[in-house]
Amino acid sequence: MTTSLVAAAPPTPPTTFAGATEALAIFVLLVVFAMLREALLRSQVRLYALQSLAVSTLAGVLAASQHAADLYALAGISFLLKVVVVPAVVLHLLGEAEVDLAGSHRFGVATMVLAGVVVSAFGFLAVGAVHLNPAGSGGLPVPALSAGAATVLVSFVLVMFRADVVSQAVGFFSMENGVSVASLVFAARMPLILEVSFLFDVLVAALAFGVIMRAHHRRAASLSTETLDQLRG
């Protein structure tokens, strides 16, 4: 599907930076698959921290390739927030809960991974089908972009197929990492307000998720969403 994109620009070997970008984006995608198959909630949170580390590194790589001081700052703050603070907060909440250390599945692991593969393939095909590199313009690293889109879609699978609030929150955070990857690839030199928006997204979501998760645990004495089924129709 990327034939037309390749034809628009002369085929040159990827630079070290481009190669590193694509490798990190693919790694981010692989980690969300690991989250899909991971049963223990604590391990899932740690995988999120690992995925966030890859995203922060990606921001650092792009900062180095473009000599952009603000991207270095973004990488640093992203590391602090997504690798340290958010996982620590979620693990603290888990420590308070003292129940449900293994998450609940609506489907088997094989089904979830299969669904992940299908939506991931769709992500790659969809990004390839959109002509994102106009003739004569500098090329976007389409594989990295596709990996970001696929990460978003597989994270949706995680949210839909897991039946506990922690996995669903981790699914959201993972989706945000996928959006970060795609956005860094699309618009590495984005204005400061947009960079701040990404961190703001994680921060306020962690706050709101945390409050509601605690309220749910207080009432249901469980982190499972199986009890959240009263409202229908």
Added chain:
Amino acid sequence: MSAVLIAVMVVPLAGALAAWLSPSGPGALSTIASGTATFGLCLALVPTVAGHQGTGAVAALGGWLRVDALSMVFLIATAFLYALTAVFAVGYVAADRSAGALYRRRLYAGINLFAWAMVVAPLMDNLGLLWVAIEVTTVVSALLVAIEGTDGAIEASWKYILIASLGLGLSLLATAVIYHAGSYSLGHGYDLSYSQLLNAGPHYPTGTVRLAYLLAVLGFGTKVGLFPVHTWLPDAHSEAPTPVSALLSGSLLATSLYAILRYYQVAGRVGAGAFARDVLGGFGVATLLLGAVYLASQRDLKRLLAYSSIEHMGIVAIGVSFASPLALTGALLHVLAHAAAKGTSFFGAGSIVRKLHTKDLERIRGGVGLLPWSGPMLVGGMLGLSALPPFGTFRSELSIVAGGLSGGARANTAEEAVAAALVVLTTLGFLGLSWHLTQGLLSPGRPGPGERGEPSKLMVVAMALGLVGLVVLGVHPPAQLSGLLHGAAAELGGAR
């Protein structure tokens, strides 16, 4: 006028702070004061923005704040409902003797903060800040939905925050993609001002703008309640405290739609207008169909109103997709009329809840008879939601259908078919609402012993003001408001 614009941004925030820091009495007063003051300040902006056939604009803080005709329409809808809700909320809380001081402080502060975020969103001349404002509305309103701490409230709040956050993630990606598209003309490091984006539009890569628009419709559409990403909406609207339900339905959905319309404008400038209209029209028809079908099967008064909101957002989306000046004017009038009608109806539902302690339509059979003022006004509000004359919703839906049939951007068979579908589905929705009105609220059955009377005079005042606004919009909208609507329609018409 710049000072007024800044004041519009500051007053609700000051109201939130005052409500949080003061005991419940002064907190109630500051809520009413900030709601009415914000609405008054917004009205003061209308003559300037509506002047010169709706082409005026007011800017402040070096262009970070800017209000034009399009944003003014959404600002007025939010400010009007904010003022009414502030009055209603004080009566609603006073009528609940079990409400503690902390609950009151949280509710008043939350309502002001929620309204602040919704007021600020259309003031932002920057797609990044617009996204931030809408993100703030999500967080604050999700916590407000959960404020009563019941099982239903927690479930609704969880679904809401999860689904809306996923949607907003997509819309954040849309912001990055539109930034990338704009960088082809504006270079790197521009500030995502949509005034700039619109002025430099024709040179953007069309495919990239289409992708951004699609992501924006899917992402912000989650908060608009567009099918199939509407699933949080009936739960959140029905489980939230009634003043919050009114703001969610009458203002939040419209504010999120406003964000989509800004992308719609950019898409129109790069020659992707037909694509933008088709996407919005498709989602609009599916959303309207869902709302109309589900209306008839509801057993909960607030869920009924929530599905009505879904239906009305579908109508607005279809109106915008027609893209004729008449249909666009109708769609924007519908935003205002829906805010008034839904506010009135939710306030009426709140009166029923306070009086009978239930939302179950079966158990409130004949309940209207116990409320001498708010009962008939609830019926009026629901007739307004059914788009009957003399209400503003009748005028707006008539304009949309007439605009669709009289030759919009394409004037082809598909557009006429969509207009026909609009008529059929709104009739279906009307039948659903009428069924519940005649078989439930107006039927002679009596829900049990209870004295005839109102829970609170302030609740009645808020409903009466909402109903008056709805009638004024239907009978004779003020000339400056009409000018504003035409100006906003002209701004959106650039998508042709």
